Amino acid sequence: MSMPTWITERLPDMTRSQFDRWQQLFEERTGNHIGWGHRSILQAGVVRRMRELGINEHDSYLELVNRPSSNMEWARLIEYLTVRETRFFRHLPSYDTAQEFIASLLASDRTRPIEAWSVGCSTGEETWSMAMLLSQMVSRQDRVIPFTVTGTDISLEALAHARRGVYSNSRLFGLDTALTDRFFQSVGSREVSICPRLKERVCFTRVNVLNLDRAPMGNMDLIFCQNLLIYFRRWRRITIIEQLVERLAPGGLLVLGPGEISQWSHPDLEPVGCEQVLAFRKKAQTAREKLLNSFSAMKAREE
Template structure:
């Protein structure tokens, strides 16, 4: 792994090697990341960690992994630096309408709810690990479209939560490049986005008002203020955790689901798991459950 620098004496661009991360250093960072976020970094991800640490170390002029570790753990501004690093290590590539089958299930769920319930009680949806906001905004579009088809007033709200503050700040701005909309059909784009300069698209203000964002570490779900959610959408998040922690996270999410509510996970993220208050949705393409009306938790 190398970085480019300008040799001032010769005017020639040369390569300066960055430090290699040994096994002990990797384990130290592994333990810190898992202890604070629950995220498990497997051995084959060492180069990913080394690359991202190296970039940040260059930015702030830090020469060794140990020095940077001490800065993150106990140095001046450690809290801010840790937040910056977490953002680098956790924000993943996403887009609107990323999983068509899962979103189709959400639409079907709304369309089959009792009309009298939908007409008097707002639908509350929660996107867990929402990154830069594509998922919660997609849920808001689906809910709005479904209520319009049912000719009912759009009574709903969507909450997006994530550990990364910079990601949430971008989500709140609601401004996205065109490639984030590659899975969005033209009619939906024209209805819920406004063209902006530089080949960017802005979420329509009326829809943006339906979505709020909050910083939340999934290890702290017991303190989460969300309760009685009708839809909880949690995809491409659990893959970063150990199996026992995945089960614990989903158990906590189940506690915050309203009777009759829908819980959607990513395919393959949870195996051989059962909960007495959940009924599996029969589907070969989506991993989802409905919470039983008679809760025995």
């Protein structure tokens, strides 16, 4: 049996104007910006999906994806366009900063559960790492302090993997055995699964960071958003970081990827951690609250 010609034939490269239209659509819908120099990322994903569908004209596929009824097709394509690289405890200095922060929460007399959020969680390694850290620290306390961790991403496939919590043995390379013995169980000889006790504390859901205004998360104690914003333009990074700050509880910690935003400050945030870390703690009282309080005090004096 001979193969259909669309599988064996090389599809034509995107022209500059086709690339520009794809890039514009991708950026409008996901925030990710791909320059012409990195066009192979966009082209490889689009061509792969076109092959699956048996479409060999870039313009025809673009027209299909642009149809208002093509939400499902867009969701399929996203799976081929997003960069999902991740690891457990990917950037250790960031976790050291989170550890110090959690220790400070545990040293206080708080009773409210600790709530953490992993934004752009990919296949879940970051979310599970945060949950392992919290679980270890909370279990050393002599009182019960519940915690929850939410992982969000735009990719449904990545979220399904994250929820399953099954990883190949090689993904655990370099992790402390005290950690792996406690939080993973073997699935056959080649894979491990996150233990059910940790799974009870974690949930995953789809959130596009361009629609954070619709996300129900709020009053978060700890937010990790690493290796997502690097693909965004600066003005968009700032908008998203500001929205994350709104969702932080007073005193909460925001951890970004090193170098993901430079020469930027926020009136409600104080930088924390060592120089390898890009993390900020939200002030207990925001600039707006301070202003409102001083107005009320002034008003009270006048009366």
